[in-house]
Each structure stands twice: as C-alpha cells, then as structure tokens.
Amino acid sequence: MSEAIKLFQYNTLGALMAGLYGGTLTVGELLEHGDLGLGTLDSIDGELIVLDGKAYQAKGSEGKVEVVEVAANEKVPYAAVVPHQAEVIFRQRFEMTDKELEERIESYYDGVNLFRSIKIKGHFKHMHVRMIPKSAPDTKFAEVATHQPEYEADNISGTIVGIWTPEMFHGVSVAGYHLHFISDDLSFGGHVMDFIIDNGIVEVGPVDQLDQRFPVQDRQYLFAKFNVDEMREDITKAE
C-alpha cells in the first residue's frame, strides 16, 4: 500500500454546532495537513474553501458574494483537509442534478465505511450556495442556520471541494457529503446547497485514517456542555 492518506479534522462539527465559533488554529498550520477541504473562519464569518493548497473565504455582504484568499495567520474554529489524491477520476459529460451526480459518485465507492475526498471541477448550469453569517459565540448553529443568506449563480465555472463521511461518524462530522464551491474567477462560492452540472471532471480520493484534533487549550471547548442527540439532529438539519 502507498503512504496512508490522513483526513485532518480540527475540532468537530458538533462543537461548532453548539456555538463554539472562536478560531483556535491558524490557516497556515491547517494547510500543512492537506491541500483540499473546507471549514469556516473565526466567528463563523463565511465559508472556508481549501483548493490546491490555498485557503479562500467566501462571504456574503449586502446581497453580493465576495471571495478572498485567507492569510496564513487567520484562525479557524473548524476545518477538515486532506492531501487529496484522486483514486477514481471520471468525466461527467452530460447534465445532472447534484443528487444524480452524488449517486453516480457513490457507485464508484468501495463500500460506505471510509471517509473520502471529493473534487468536482466543471461548468455548472446552476449553483446554489449559502453562507454562514458572522455570529456571536454561543448563538446555536441551528438558530444561525435558519437565517443563512443564500446565493445563486447560473452558467458558472468552478470547483466543488469536500468530504464524504460514513454514517458512523455523524456528529463528529456530517454523514454523507459536505461540499463547498469556489468559482474559477473567484467571484462566487459558498456552502453547496444544490446544483446542476453541465460537464466536468470528478475526482474521488481515498482516506485511510482520521487524524482528529481537538482545541485542547480552549477552555470554552473543554467545559462546553453538549447535548449530543440534539447536536446530531442539528447537524442533520443545518448541513
């Protein structure tokens, strides 16, 4: 077997959902562990997109989407990255909805009990994203999620990046697809809600191990009281 591929997850989606929004890991450190992935920024200020080893922030302001590169010293409260290596590559030659494409992707999996990295570079007839709005700590994510601005774009070229999580890890991460989008011209991006792809190249990468980190020096994390059942439901609702 070639070198083991580690999914690096900083903090858990569950902790984020519970309102722990303060950034505690620098983007510079994050990028040492992978070149593809996603997350959010300090104060959940928009969506983090990691593509080809660079980190971008997509955020909405006054009805417009803005995408900027993120400096190495900015901090994230939650992120997941992987040194992406395509194991299966296929060309999507005709129009499909996100659900159809996701089913096609899953048909190439060896079972459903390992994490996977996902990269879809192509042209999209339609792309529908949402953006977490910068929020005060302790506001529950499920609360925040009910009024997240959504944005749509037609006929746009770009890349979807993300992680597919086995159901057993729901709570730690979100079961199934967690995908973010960034357009080629850096004018549009966010957390993917749904889309229609015209055509593109889909890469599915293997994940052999989970390297799960915790904000061990964040006392707010250490002493947070999580209602785990509620947390799992919130993730299902919000993601």
Add this chain to the structure above:
Amino acid sequence: MSEAIKLFQYNTLGALMAGLYGGTLTVGELLEHGDLGLGTLDSIDGELIVLDGKAYQAKGSEGKVEVVEVAANEKVPYAAVVPHQAEVIFRQRFEMTDKELEERIESYYDGVNLFRSIKIKGHFKHMHVRMIPKSAPDTKFAEVATHQPEYEADNISGTIVGIWTPEMFHGVSVAGYHLHFISDDLSFGGHVMDFIIDNGIVEVGPVDQLDQRFPVQDRQYLFAKFNVDEMREDITKAE
C-alpha cells in the same frame, strides 16, 4: 505544550458490534502506538489488556479464567491504545465502589470533551468481570453479549486499564468508561463490570488527538452495512 498524546484506535467499536470479528492488525503493530489500552482478539476470543507495553489475553474456559501474554503476530479486530502519561495522580485511601471512584476521577477532569487514559493499580475487595466468548463472524455482538460468561474474584491485587470517551464519540467508541482488568499474578482479568476498591493509585492521562485507523484492506469492513442507530444502542447495552 509537550508532545501531543495520540489515542490510537484501530477500527471502531461500532464495526465490532456489527459482527466484524476477524483480526486484521497485529499486536506488534498495535504496541508501536501505545503502552496502555484494551481491545479484543481475533474471533473476539476474550479480552485484550495492554499494560506497560505488553499485551495480554484474558479468556474464560470451563468456568476458569486464564490470562496469557499475546504474541506479536496475533491479530486484533479492534483495539485502542495510548502512550499513557499520568497528568493527575491520586491515592485512593479508602473503600469505594466503581461508581464512586468513577465520580471521583471525573472530578479531576478539565471538562468532558476530550478522551482520557485511565490506570488504576491497587487492591480490590471485589472484582467482577466478563469475557467475550469466541464467536463466529456476523453473530451480532448484542446477541453475543447476552450470554457472556462472568467471573468474580475477592481480595485481588491488579490494574485496571482503559479509556474514557466523550459522548460525542459514542458509536466510534463507547461513551464514558471502557475498562479492562488484569491481576498482578496474571491469574484473573477481563472486561470490568463493577468492583470495590480497597486502596490504590489512580492515574488519569490526557489525550490530545485521536488517530483513527480503519481496516482499509478488509473487504468485509468496507462493504458492511451498519445500522448506526441500532449500533449506538447495542454499544450502550453491551458495554
């Protein structure tokens, strides 16, 4: 901060519960990742105890407990080990039940959102353990668990080793305490059900990261269908 301490978990308790009992990791490899921990053996043949860098198997046969050292080439389907470093050490000077001692241990935690390693060396007025009986693959663990032989010993010296898991990771591991016992004279051991301690030294170790491995080359694991809700319930019942 000193070097990060990683909990190495091979496979998940959930997968074990679902009946994947075939060993796929050698004990030699396991011991490279930690000197304290627990697990089970190929065909869930008894209980694995890792203490001071050595691996032992406790199993019941014809109403008697047998404890033997495990050879480096034997294989395990599930195990969790950590390079244990005591962070909090306390002397338990008077008699306590397991529940009372567990509460005392938790009073020393910095919050409940990190894993921890546990080591309790002492003299026990009473020790009640159970042993998984060697089982055919695919027999559900919850099924196996209903007829696990139990054993009791009085006035016995030995060590409890184990892991404490945050609730968010229930399913991946078992929330709360997962403890195995081994007597000083290697005559008794198993999966801890309950006990009364006379006196002893309790060590609680920090865990900064989870290094989660999967049996990536085990096709049975890859294609297993898990009912995750049922799995979480089974773990609660069985552990």
